Amino acid sequence: MYRETEILQEPDPALEGAGDMVINVGPQHPSTHGVLHLVITLNGETIKKVEPHLGYIHRSIEKMCESLSFRQFIYSTSRMDYLSSHINNHGCCLCVEKGLQVEIPARAQTIRVLMDELTRIASHVLWWGAMAMDVGALTPFFHAFREREMINDIMEETCGARLTMNYMVPGGVMFDLHPNFIRRVKEFIVHFRSKLPEYDELVTNNIIFQNRTRGVGRISREDAISFGCTGPTARGSGISCDIRKIYPYELYQKLQFEEIIEHGTDCYSRYMVRIKELHQSLSIIEQLIDNIPEGEFQAKTKAVLKLPKGEFYSRVETARGEFGVYIVSEGGTTPYRIKFRSPGFSNLSALDHMCRGQKIGDMIAIMGSLDLVIPDIDR
């Protein structure tokens, strides 16, 4: 179970040193975001090599989806990246709708985008609390959960669940909005806008936090592209890769929002990208909340869906990066092969590159800034 890292078997002369120590971080550790087992080779406190061992939450979802129908497999993606569960479901629905060639009514599109942006805020807020906790501050964790509870309550009234909301269906959404939805979202916007300066005061402008994250975990633009990083991890290194801007889906072409790009390439830039994305998500919600069109919330589709023979790929921007769904269909009621391109898988492969030469305390800050959700990686 605890595989020896390759360093011990064949000593690499470039990495050999008298004081080399191999330690395990995880799989059960308070600072890993899920079950991640890292085997770190250290010289004193300086990291020489980080090797992630994955698979501690590999639930064989891709194999399981080959026996589920096209309506059923969508909800297994809620459990993969559970913090962006709406956005994952949205990606699956887009792929199925691409195959069925069905058009989504305007009301359903608006509801979907609203739910996506609320989920993005909830995910970023929890990331903020968890990253502050990793770095050592315990208070922001409770602040983060207070905001998250407000969003969870709004979701629960409409969708029925707090975390794994099975709300998106191919064709639209499952239920119509609750009558209280608009009022509660407006209250949330007012409340959240007043809290964002508080977050800045508490963590962003905190001298200890800045010392721990500035200059730490640099990855250059070319390396980030080569490693396949997406999302805020790549945008912190200056790459323009927001799927909502480049390959827009649903209503994003008509909305006014900016793509946040920072050029610092370190942990602090990735942090600032996510904080500024919170502002952008709030502005998207404000643009939409007063203009929800009337109409159907679900396009008419057959009860048993059959995709035509072929291959379909669709991508969405989750809170962590690009989530891709690749369906190979043979014309039946179940998919022949599904591949989920998860953002964390590629972001994690850059961890070794970012951590070389840093101290072990920096590695915790780097992992926090990558915003990893391990079930998303292991699928």
Add this chain to the structure above:
Amino acid sequence: MTNEELKTQLSIIHTSLTFEEGGEWINAVVPATEWKALALHLRRHGSFLFDYLFCLTCVDWKSHLTMVYHLTSTTARHSLVVKAKLDRNRPEIPTVADIWRTAEFHEREVFELFGVNFTGHPDLRLLILPDGWEGRFPMRKDYDDPINMIKL
């Protein structure tokens, strides 16, 4: 570049490519032995500049395996799908982990789930399966596990 321009440019450079129809992107089918040369060309050549490999997977058609690579360019914003057919009994294809570093993890995953051997990979081992699962390829269609896999 649009799809038609890509198609003509690719056919000029590599004459052994065939193209499949369907889908929003070009599907180019390349023989497994020529994949490395094509990949280097796609990465470096000025008119292509496919610097971003965003999906690498394998599909098990019961008579053969097919590797599928999804590429896109961050500068020119065009995308391409490259496929390679592999023999089921000895699936081998050169690695592209030295061209796109994201392939290191993706190829390890395909190696352990489907059994494809990537020649030249720096570190081909199990990634997400537990120890002792070498030789068992769970994502293949003929994988049978009556103890663990309970059929509905």
Add this chain to the structure above:
Amino acid sequence: MDNSSTIQKPFPGQVHPTAGGGVLISKLDDVINWARSNSLWPLVFGTSCCAIEMMSTAGAKYDWSRFGFEVARATPRQADVIIIAGTIVNKMAPVLKRLYDQMADPKYVIAMGACATSGGPFFYNTYSVVKGADHVIPVDVYVAGCPPRPEALLHALITLQEKIKSGGKRERIDIDGNKLGKAD
């Protein structure tokens, strides 16, 4: 202390008023169980989605430290209860067993969520999921839900407290998995 109109179960024992105060008479077992149940320290062990609901229960809205679960320890040596929040897969099962063995007696287990109870949504057609955490370690309380609401987890914690106070016994296993006999 002898107030039968409150909802909380009173401190076990009877107060006999005597000159200068009172005398509390009780059984030692009851007092020990009462003390144990009101200061259970959970182990930080969350594998997947249920871990977020567990963190919500630890947050300020559904506070679990009202019931004594304040200190969540990272090391199993200092923890009393392990809340298995998430799916257990074949690769993780030996880790779970090792953590359980490292905990000191008396230790308790709560299986949170459908995945830890029986495999949950991953029961059919998966090759790597352990269909229920009780294939690995003995479980005291099961919580249903995918994920269970924080109130459901709080109910499970209170049920565990009631089980301890009533002196409920559960089988013990040793390091090789052999059954040893009932323990508290």
